[in-house]
Amino acid sequence: MxxxxxxxxxxxxxxxxxxxxxxxxxxxxxxxxxxxxxxxxxxxxxxxxxxxxxxxxxxxxxxxxxxxxxxxxxxxxxxxxxxxxxxxxxxxxxxxxxxxxxxxxxxxxxxxxxxxxxxPVRPPFPGVDADGVHGVQSLTDGQSVLDDLAALERTDDGGRRTLRTVVVGAGYIGVEMSEALIRRGHRVTVLEQAEQPMSMLDPDMGALVREGMSGLGIEVVTGAAVREILTGADGRARAVVTDDGEYAADVVVLGIGVxxxxxxxxxxxxxxxxxxxxxxxxxxxxxxxxxxxxxxxxxxxxxxxxxxxxxxxxxxxxxxxxxxxxxxxGGGYATFPGVVGTAVSKVCDLEIGRTGLLERQAAEAGLRYVTVTVESTSRAGYYPGAQAMHVKMLAEERTGRLLGTQIVGREGAGKRVDIAAVALTAGMTVEEMTGLDLGYAPPFSPVWDPVLVAARKAVSKVRARSGGGSA
CATH class of the missing domain: 3.50.50.60 (FAD/NAD(P)-binding domain)
Structure with a gap:
């Protein structure tokens, strides 16, 4: 073998x-x-x-x-x-x-x-192979980023410099690397060609991620197609150029995908x-x-x-x-039945989860669907520490079959997407989801979990479309 x-x-x-x-x-x-x-x-x-x-x-x-x-x-x-x-x-x-x-x-x-x-995707724009430009695919890549940062952070008098860092791409790796750099105390600019960060979310949910990142001090520039990485006399990256501007950089991280x-x-x-x-x-x-x-x-x-x-x-x-x-x-028998497209990520305390189809993917699959978005809280509203959470849900128009769920929030938001992932795997409708027997106590959830609140709202929309009234 x-x-x-x-x-x-x-x-x-x-x-x-x-x-x-x-x-x-x-x-x-x-x-x-x-x-x-x-x-x-x-x-x-x-x-x-x-x-x-x-x-x-x-x-x-x-x-x-x-x-x-x-x-x-x-x-x-x-x-x-x-x-x-x-x-x-x-x-x-x-x-x-x-x-x-x-x-x-x-x-x-x-x-x-x-x-x-x-x-990793490494576009052929000028300067992409210059010193100070890093991909993040392997442990060797990670070590290279760390070594470069450590060398630049040190000052001659033993102090520590704040660096100007630019992350190209706002997918999973780009967002997670922006968190890593902000945690190290550096100035971070994220350049994303799409309308909003996190193209694995619908744009309206990506806008919530952008808002959260901006609140953490990360500059997020969307609609920014990179044209060139400028280098200094030493051959090292010094700035990233887009159609609309030039962004100074001591370090550039590529997070464009694979x-x-x-x-x-x-x-x-x-x-x-x-x-x-x-x-x-x-x-x-x-x-x-x-x-x-x-x-x-x-x-x-x-x-x-x-x-x-x-x-x-x-x-x-x-x-x-x-x-x-x-x-x-090895002579046995096993199968891999497929996936429903579940993923989670975070940037500092902002959690992001998704499973199933986005709106554009549902349209590409030829599905007719309804969407709902709700704002709820991670815990009972009266319990200390309750945080806002946004849940978006897609359901098939006639059948009410769950098609996808996206969640953006803080404490407890990311892994809540697993509820929807299980429902998708089981082929459940949003109406069937409303009867799920989920764990409840004020420190963990409102009486109606945010995912079930979205499911109830989706049921109403499906029924309205089919002339069946509201739930």
Whole structure:
């Protein structure tokens, strides 16, 4: 069993297969071009911001731990070609030294797992590769950001400088990195090309995020397409240029998103979908292939609400994919039924959650829908510490089937989206949701939880559209 990629999906697959088959029954070889394995890329912003003390805390299992479990893990080894018909992969060591099979050597496989992840979007505008411009995809990237910040923060007299930092992109990584930088005491400007930050929310909910970020001292500039990063005489970034202005910067962080890393798979003739991710069946087996599986950020997953595949790069999915792949490759049986598109994030004390479809996604899927937005509180209104919370809900127009939910608020807002995620998975209507037996006590929720308040309002709107009166 040969595995390409040593992070969540690849090493979860290796570990699960090893649980089912010992070394005499199944040899497992994993190739990883980097230095680290099985780590949480999602934790990098919190490490940079100081909430996580060290890089090692983000590593779930080291290369040495994998090897002790009988997995032949080869670091700094890049797979450069997949020969599907010949059932082999070509490798080279990243530093140019001889690899396990020699320079440009071939390794045979009986079973192959493609877990090549995703690559960060790095637009080709001038200056994007200058010193002081950072992506945030790997632990090595995180260390580079930390080292750069630490060097610039120090003054000659032992004091600490406040830096001018610019974050390009206001998606999950951009928003989380803006929090990390504000926590370190720096001035932060976020440049976002879209109408509002967090394009994984509808614009009206993104506007609430913008308001919350501004209240934290973060300058958020929307409709700002970056054209160039200016550099100084030393070759280091000094400013970011958009159509409307120039923003001085000591450090620039790119948070523009990622795309599936499927160049190897494409060259090998393996099937990819509309967003460029590999296509698999429910067992994570690549379509048309008997002994090749794929998982993690390089695949497209089945959206159970929109009933189509799309690219949703999340560590939760990658680990589940790996479990399914390892079970099937190890001789067992498992399936991955798809996702409903759940994600949470935060910027300081502002929590953001979403699941299911946005308005534009529902329209693209050809669905007719109603929307409601409610403002409620995280606790009973009279209980100390109650915080405002906004919930937006989409429901199918005729059936009342829940289509999606977005939540922006503070304490307790983010994980409340899990209520809607379970309802989506179960195919519930908003009317069925109003009868959910949720936990209640004044310190945790109002008598009617904010999600159920939104569901009740959605029921009324669905009935009004169908001429059935109000709830």
């Amino acid at each position: 040969v595995i390409i990629g040593g992070d969540a999906a690849g090493m979860s697959a290796a570990s699960q297969a090893r649980r089912l088959r010992n070394e005499d029954e199944l040899e497992i070889v994993a190739f990883e071009r980097g230095t680290f394995t099985s780590y949480s890329a999602c934790g990098i912003p919190y490490w940079v911001g100081g909430e996580v003390d060290s890089r090692d805390e983000l590593i779930a299992r080291t290369p040495e731990e994998h090897r002790k479990r009988g997995i032949d893990l080869r670091l700094h080894t890049e797979v450069t070609e997949i020969d599907v018909d010949g059932r082999r992969v070509r490798t080279r060591t990243v530093d140019g030294a001889e690899g396990p099979s020699g320079p440009d050597g071939w390794t045979h496989f009986d079973k192959l797992v493609v877990a090549t992840g995703a690559r 795309r599936p890393e499927t160049s190897l798979a494409r060259a090998a003739g393996l099937p990819v979908g509309e967003s460029g991710g590999l296509l698999t069946d429910l067992g994570m087996r690549v379509l048309g292939q008997r002994d090749i599986w794929a998982g993690g950020d390089c695949v497209e997953v089945f959206d159970r609400v929109a009933r189509r595949t799309r690219h949703l790069p999340l560590g939760t999915h990658a680990n589940k994919h790996g479990q399914v792949i390892g079970t099937n490759a």
